[in-house]
Amino acid sequence: MSYAYLFKYIIIGDTxxxxxxxxxxxxxxxFQPVHDLTIGVEFGARMITIDGKQIKLQxxxxxxxxxxxxxxxSYYRGAAGALLVYDITRRDTFTHLTTWLEDARQHSNSxxxxxxxxxxxxxxxxxxxxxxxxxxxxxxxxxxxMETSAKTAANVEEAFINTAKxxxxxxxxxxxxxxxxxxxxxxxPQHSPSSPHAPSGSLGQQAGGGCC
Amino acid sequence: MAALMASVRDNFIGYFRTGEDTRIRFSVEPTAxxxxxxxxxxxxxxxxxxxxxxxxxxxxxxxxxxxxxxxxESKLDWEKTKRVCFNxxxxxxxxxxxxxxxxxxxxxxxxxxxxxxxEDDRATLKxxxxxYARFNKAVGYCxxxxxLAGLILDVVERKExxxxxxxxxxxxxxxxxxxxxxxxxxxxxxxxxxxDLLRLKLPQLARHLDHLQDAAKDSNGSHYEPPxxxxxxxxxxxxxxxxxxxxxxxLRVWDSILLEGSEVILRTALAIWGKLSPRIQGVDSxxxxxxxxxxxxxxxxxxxxIDCKDLLAxxxxxxxxxxxxxxxxxxxxxxxxxPLHSTAKRVNIFSDDETEMTEDDMAATIGCFTGMIPPTQTxxxxxxxxxxxILDIQSVxxxxxxxxxxxxxxxxxxxxxxxxxxxxxxxxxxxxxxERQAQAQIILAGAHxxxxxxxxxxxxxxxxxxxxxxxxTGAPIIINHLYLSNSSGGRGRGVRSGRGGVANPCHGVxxxxxxxxxRHGLVEARNGTQADVSTPAHASADxxxxxxRHGLVEARNGTQADVGAPAYATADFPSQDGETEDSVEEGENSRRGxxxxxxxQRTRSATCPAAAEPPSDDGEATAASxxxxxxxxxxxxxxxNVKPRRTTSVSICEPLSSQRPTTKSTHYPFPRRHxxxxxxxxxxxxxxxxxxxxxxxxxxxxxxxxxxxxGDAAEPGVTxxxxxxxxxxxxxQYMAQIKVERN
Numbered sequence: 026m027s028y029a030y031l032f033k034y035i036i037i038g039d040t041x042x043x044x045x046x047x048x049x050x051x052x053x054x055x056f057q058p059v060h061d062l063t064i065g066v067e068f069g070a071r072m073i074t075i076d077g078k079q080i081k082l083q084x085x086x087x088x089x090x091x092x093x094x095x096x097x098x099s100y101y102r103g104a105a106g107a108l109l110v111y112d113i114t115r116r117d118t119f120t121h122l123t124t125w126l127e128d129a130r131q132h133s134n135s136x137x138x139x140x141x142x143x144x145x146x147x148x149x150x151x152x153x154x155x156x157x158x159x160x161x162x163x164x165x166x167x168x169x170x171m172e173t174s175a176k177t178a179a180n181v182e183e184a185f186i187n188t189a190k191x192x193x194x195x196x197x198x199x200x201x202x203x204x205x206x207x208x209x210x211x212x213x214p215q216h217s218p219s220s221p222h223a224p225s226g227s228l229g230q231q232a233g234g235g236c237c
Numbered sequence: 238m239a240a241l242m243a244s245v246r247d248n249f250i251g252y253f254r255t256g257e258d259t260r261i262r263f264s265v266e267p268t269a270x271x272x273x274x275x276x277x278x279x280x281x282x283x284x285x286x287x288x289x290x291x292x293x294x295x296x297x298x299x300x301x302x303x304x305x306x307x308x309x310e311s312k313l314d315w316e317k318t319k320r321v322c323f324n325x326x327x328x329x330x331x332x333x334x335x336x337x338x339x340x341x342x343x344x345x346x347x348x349x350x351x352x353x354x355x356e357d358d359r360a361t362l363k364x365x366x367x368x369y370a371r372f373n374k375a376v377g378y379c380x381x382x383x384x385l386a387g388l389i390l391d392v393v394e395r396k397e398x399x400x401x402x403x404x405x406x407x408x409x410x411x412x413x414x415x416x417x418x419x420x421x422x423x424x425x426x427x428x429x430x431x432x433d434l435l436r437l438k439l440p441q442l443a444r445h446l447d448h449l450q451d452a453a454k455d456s457n458g459s460h461y462e463p464p465x466x467x468x469x470x471x472x473x474x475x476x477x478x479x480x481x482x483x484x485x486x487x488l489r490v491w492d493s494i495l496l497e498g499s500e501v502i503l504r505t506a507l508a509i510w511g512k513l514s515p516r517i518q519g520v521d522s523x524x525x526x527x528x529x530x531x532x533x534x535x536x537x538x539x540x541x542x543i544d545c546k547d548l549l550a551x552x553x554x555x556x557x558x559x560x561x562x563x564x565x566x567x568x569x570x571x572x573x574x575x576p577l578h579s580t581a582k583r584v585n586i587f588s589d590d591e592t593e594m595t596e597d598d599m600a601a602t603i604g605c606f607t608g609m610i611p612p613t614q615t616x617x618x619x620x621x622x623x624x625x626x627i628l629d630i631q632s633v634x635x636x637x638x639x640x641x642x643x644x645x646x647x648x649x650x651x652x653x654x655x656x657x658x659x660x661x662x663x664x665x666x667x668x669x670x671x672e673r674q675a676q677a678q679i680i681l682a683g684a685h686x687x688x689x690x691x692x693x694x695x696x697x698x699x700x701x702x703x704x705x706x707x708x709x710t711g712a713p714i715i716i717n718h719l720y721l722s723n724s725s726g727g728r729g730r731g732v733r734s735g736r737g738g739v740a741n742p743c744h745g746v747x748x749x750x751x752x753x754x755x756r757h758g759l760v761e762a763r764n765g766t767q768a769d770v771s772t773p774a775h776a777s778a779d780x781x782x783x784x785x786r787h788g789l790v791e792a793r794n795g796t797q798a799d800v801g802a803p804a805y806a807t808a809d810f811p812s813q814d815g816e817t818e819d820s821v822e823e824g825e826n827s828r829r830g831x832x833x834x835x836x837x838q839r840t841r842s843a844t845c846p847a848a849a850e851p852p853s854d855d856g857e858a859t860a861a862s863x864x865x866x867x868x869x870x871x872x873x874x875x876x877x878n879v880k881p882r883r884t885t886s887v888s889i890c891e892p893l894s895s896q897r898p899t900t901k902s903t904h905y906p907f908p909r910r911h912x913x914x915x916x917x918x919x920x921x922x923x924x925x926x927x928x929x930x931x932x933x934x935x936x937x938x939x940x941x942x943x944x945x946x947x948g949d950a951a952e953p954g955v956t957x958x959x960x961x962x963x964x965x966x967x968x969x970q971y972m973a974q975i976k977v978e979r980n
Contacts, residue, residue, distance in 0.1 A: 103461030
């Protein structure tokens with residue numbers, strides 16, 4: 026599968042906020058109400074197209090429990106993007122964001138694009154964290170912000186793809202040194218922007234579930 | 238029973254043919270007594286390796302029996318434990334634990350705990366998990382337990398207290414300690430051990446994986462791609478393969494694990510990777526590797542890609558029991574001990590190891606380094622004692638020598654940058670380290686106090702050249718640096734002695750206060766020998782927690798000391814943590830001592846009993862000038878107590894100099910002085926000199942900088958230890974440490 030770039034993502038956040046469900050929704054376009062616990066680290070991948078270029082997203086999904094932090098940290102390095110996820114129905118997951126953010130900033134490369142995600146918007150009635158709060162937090166820390174629902178798939182595509190766009194823009198601006206893979210960006214083996222396999226439209230997808 | 242025998246008959250023929258002991262007696266229940274139990278277990282081990290393994294109907298009994306034996310051995314009052322653990326009333330800690338457990342209950346999809354109809358099963362699972370958390374408060378609940386408990390409950394037919402017994406047995410006895418606690422320390426160790434075993438057993442695959450990982454290096458040459466096997470082994474090990482193999486296979490693997498121990502986990506992983514190897518060798522990038530592995534994992538779980546019998550046969554045949562290398566490797570990665578002469582591996586630990594160093598580990602590691610001398614690639618001349626005895630630290634602290642990782646300067650540079658980001662972590666670690674050293678000091682001070690009378694006697698009578706110092710008798714003692722690091726609290730002390738010497742961790746009673754958290758490399762050579770200092774108690778600048786180590790070297794009765802470990806810290810950085818009061822006080826004593834020999838003596842006695850001797854005839858006063866303490870606020874003092882008695886080539890110390898030692902102008906044997914001065918990390922950590930003033934250890938060499946220089950004091954033939962080597966070596970080790978920490 027040829028691609029112009031490969032972007033590495035990492036998904037972080039408290040346990041049970043829906044990290045794995047977001048990944049599954051993004052890679053497989055399905056929602057598992059009961060998703061098995063992530064033990065350690067899992068991964069998924071999917072192709073997207075930005076600006077006519079095939080981009081492969083390699084996504085690391087991490088366990089949220091505190092004891093796994095030291096192990097999952099080694100995956101922060103070499104990530105170009107991070108999805109920092111909290112659960113809008115559980116305030117504690119929101120209050121822990123600072124710790125996660127610190128951790129991410131500390132262990133990743135400085136250019137990493139971080140997307141803050143308030144997940145579970147389908148549970149509006151149980152909302153515990155206002156959208157404005159999420160926005161304010163994102164503004165304050167220079168993050169992109171979105172609210173999503175892994176269940177209804179609302180904004181899930183956008184979350185991953187907007188992050189990719191941001192990274193792509195940074196590449197265009199020369200912020201990311203694409204020759205340094207430590208930035209989480211790899212140039213594809215056969216860079217072919219006009220690949221005949223590229224789906225039509227600006228955004229497309231192929232494959233998923235860690236099998237591309 | 239009959240079924241078991243039948244199973245044995247059916248499957249045992251091949252086993253008989255192998256010429257194994259055929260007089261094994263099989264039974265589901267062991268006969269009475271320890272011997273009966275061992276026989277029973279032995280027989281079951283044999284059954285477990287048969288093609289069909291232990292029949293499922295006996296599994297429950299057998300697991301339970303094994304668990305009960307453990308519980309009996311640990312003298313656990315089971316009835317009481319059960320009452321406490323399954324107490325219906327809520328304990329104070331339950332809420333938090335319970336919330337996490339409940340959150341994970343329905344996510345235990347492995348064997349039917351997640352469906353709507355499984356409400357009761359989930360309640361059972363919850364009770365077992367909560368019970369275990371209450372039993373083992375240190376661990377509490379760790380994700381992955383739910384999978385283990387789910388499987389166990391399945392085997393014991395949902396009987397809760399049986400499940401708890403087996404949980405206790407598996408987590409507390411079968412698996413290495415800290416598998417689920419302490420940041421999953423032991424798990425990380427096993428992941429690293431596994432990678433070494435892979436290199437050993439499947440070298441081709443290991444090389445290929447290393448190659449894929451190496452392709453992903455940043456410009457500084459450090460990996461940003463974690464070792465490729467980690468994602469998988471991590472999960473396999475945490476769930477004991479429950480989530481990656483088919484259930485019947487998992488149960489057989491568990492039989493072996495319970496009977497043979499945790500090395501079976503490593504064996505199983507090796508066997509699996511062996512099976513996957515042909516498909517993995519075809520991939521040519523890390524990215525492709527993960528993609529392929531995604532497919533293979535699915536096939537393993539759903540398509541029975543791995544044949545159970547083959548797998549088990551491989552597990553048993555790959556190496557004799559116990560697996561020859563496992564214990565050593567586990568120790569190596571647990572304590573970061575590198576066996577001598579294995580340079581390559583050392584590099585590996587530091588560059589790849591994903592393990593997070595805990596405070597303890599870090600302290601232990603640093604402790605290990607104290608007795609380190611430069612790597613064997615540039616062999617140091619071995620110092621010879623006058624009597625021809627080789628004074629080699631290896632003879633005293635085996636394992637203390639540690640080949641250094643080969644790290645280029647770009648690497649160091651990048652590490653330095655990252656280091657600055659790790660201040661918080663380091664500060665915490667350092668705090669803890671010092672706390673421990675404080676405790677250590679008390680122990681040592683106590684030990685010293687007992688010896689003191691003998692020493693005091695000695696102070697009033699010169700020992701003849703062949704004189705025997707009361708405490709110095711017997712053959713050189715082998716010092717386990719781990720022990721020093723971990724338990725005695727002599728952490729960081731590289732202690733050695735000359736011929737007939739005894740490891741002598743004494744440094745001052747007074748050191749208890751300010752310097753108690755400092756490290757001292759104390760080297761003492763007596764009886765006409767000379768001390769060579771291989772204890773680089775040292776301190777290179779950017780190495781915060783080493784910043785206040787001290788090398789204390791003393792040579793008596795004879796010749797001279799050559800100091801390889803002038804523990805420096807520059808005087809440029811006033812301590813920031815206000816902990817230097819004692820230091821200052823000592824320093825003042827020292828200064829007062831300028832005009833008053835008695836006073837000097839008092840100070841010296843107080844601060845450094847090991848060095849407490851009257852000033853020598855030629856007026857050399859061994860300074861006790863607590864380095865920075867003496868000059869305003871505890872700038873650092875590393876020191877080397879160089880105390881020649883008859884050698885005049887060294888003007889060791891001007892009589893306790895009233896001048897402030899001007900570190901900047903001194904001849905500085907360490908090449909990295911610049912970085913010393915520049916290290917913001919150390920400054921922020923308040924490490925320079927704070928307390929470094931080290932009363933006690935502190936014999937700063939007055940105003941004569943040259944006296945610090947290693948070689949200056951040397952008479953012809955005296956070997957010079959290059960302090961700079963030591964310094965560099967330590968620096969690298971520490972930098973590597975930080976990297977491990979980061980990873």
